[in-house]
Amino acid sequence: MTSESVMAFLAEYWLIFLSILGLIAASAFFSGSETALTATSRARMHTLEANGEVRAGIVNRLIERRDRLIGALLIGNNLVNILASSLTTSLFLGLFGDSGVAIATIAMTVLLVIFSEVLPKSWAISSPDRFALFVSPVVRIYVAIAGPLSTAVNGIVRVILGIFGVTLSNDEPMLTAHEELRGAVNLLHREGAVIKADRDRLGGILDLDELEVSDIMVHRTSMRVLNADEPPEAIVRTILESAYTRMPVWRGSTDNIIGVVHAKDLLRALAEPDMEPANLDITKVVQKPWFVPDTTNLKEQLNAFLRRKGHFAIVVDEYGEVQGLVTLEDILEEIVGDISDEHDIDIQGVRQEADGSIVVDGGVPIRDLNRALDWNLPDEEATTIAGLVIHESKSIPEERQAFTFYGKRFIVMKRVKNRITKLRIRPAEAQQPAE
Incomplete structure (x- = not known):
């Protein structure tokens, strides 16, 4: 074909050229939207929606039915790709004859890979949240139209997979919410976005369900306890010299805990008129002990401390024998690390x-x-x-x-x-x- 005939042909078929370019742009839109909406952070979208971002709400509703969303986008993407390739092949056949099929195949492969796949997906993955917010209004309208077709396609896919014994279920995720959070925190720590201290604190919160009080309790061999039968002066001196505000009191046997004395209660008792340490009856000062099983997990124990507004519990085994003690501070230290004050004893462990x-x-x-x-x-x-x-x-x-x-x-x-x-x-x- 001469140059004049080519120009005449292009002038005649300019609408087809514009249609092909429009279809490539639509393919880029579908590819980028699919990548952004599947990679976007659901947590960030929920935060943005709570802060009044309307488009974030649209994104959340779209990804609630991910299979319907992806199916609709894939249908649209394949539809425009096939139509663009067909128009290009038809156009090139008129320009180059039989060799136009090969030329159209090569040209469309290059154009679709670069402009409809790599470029939009790279753009979307570099900023998935922003990209998802931008495309969500248009995608919502498209999914409302193509959604029923996507649902039908998904149904056919499930039937075919069911023949081969494969069952698709959206009810049970592969990872629990805790595992997803832990994995995200560890990944961010490795990438340098979360410092070690913050990772440990978040990990401590997630570990509360997995740890029992026996894992963090002060063992009975390390407990500071008071013998109720000792002279009152010795008991008072021991409490005042101790670094602890609460101490268990036993009588007859260390397994027979009769109460817990609080230093403030002791001081109030000593402040009574005509009260001398030698006259103190420690059994009238102690509070009723609270016994908890050693198999109680830390989440349950923390909630129990908060409900009872308590700070101190005696840990016993299944036979009722004292194994140790646990405090509210012990559980909090599992989250925030060691808590020290001016009265803590520095132990070189x-x-x-x-x-x-x-x-x-x-x-x-x-x-x-x-x-x-x-x-x-x-x-x-x-x-x-x-x-x-x-x-x-x-x-x-x-x-x-x-x-x-x-x-x-x-x-x-x-x-x-x-x-x-x-x-x-x-x-x-x-x-x-x-x-």
Whole structure:
């Protein structure tokens, strides 16, 4: 064909050219909308809707029925792509004869890949929330029109998959809400958007359902308790010298907790006229003890503390024997980390050595080590670091005995009777002869 005939042909078929360009633009719209609406943050959309953003509400309603939305967009995208390719093929056949089919195929492949797939999807994924808000009004109208067809297509797909034993269900998600939150927080931490302290606090909140009071309680061997049969002066002196505001009181046996004394109640009693420490009857000052099972999870215990407006509970096992005590502060520390005040006693439970090793008291909780040092030691079978060593070694180790597991070298430094009281921990690859 001569140049004059080509120009005449283009002048005659300019409407087809404009139609092809319009169809490519429509394909780009469908591709970008699909990417943005499937990648947008539902949490951010809910926040924006609560703040009065009308388009965010449209986005939320669209993604509530994701299968209907995606089906409608895919139908529209395929429809405009096929129509654009057909028009181009027809046009090129008139321009180039039989070779126009091959030319049209190559040209449309390049145009659709660049301008209808890669470009709009890259744009949408770079800012999915903004893109979704922008296209949502138009998409809502389109889905209202094409939605019934999309629903019919989805029904046919489900029937076909059902023949092969595949069932599609939207009722049960693969991840729980807690797992999704935890995964999002960990991902943001790795990307640097969330600092370690914030990750630990959020993780602490999510862990409340998985931990029991036995995991964080003060064990009975570490409890500070009062014997009700001791002289009143000794009891008063012990309470005033203690760093704790509440202390359990027992009589006859440490398993027989008869009450909990609060330092303020003691001071009020001593402030009574003609009251001397020697005349104090501690049983008239104590509050009724609150006993909780050691299997209670922390979320339930926290709610119980809030309902009762209490701060202190005695932990017992299934036989009613005292196992330890738990306070509201213990649970809050699982969320925010250690809470210290001017009366707290500084206990050196973890010490960094010059050679890079860590010297740890046996009673240090595994969770505290994991938080402080960003380790991942398991805490399902044991609560303390000494308990982990005993569990993994299946024995009560001797002093200077060493074990390697979970990428760490554990060396028993001190043992008192059957209790491991001090350990040295270093990376497994940095093994040295046991001390």
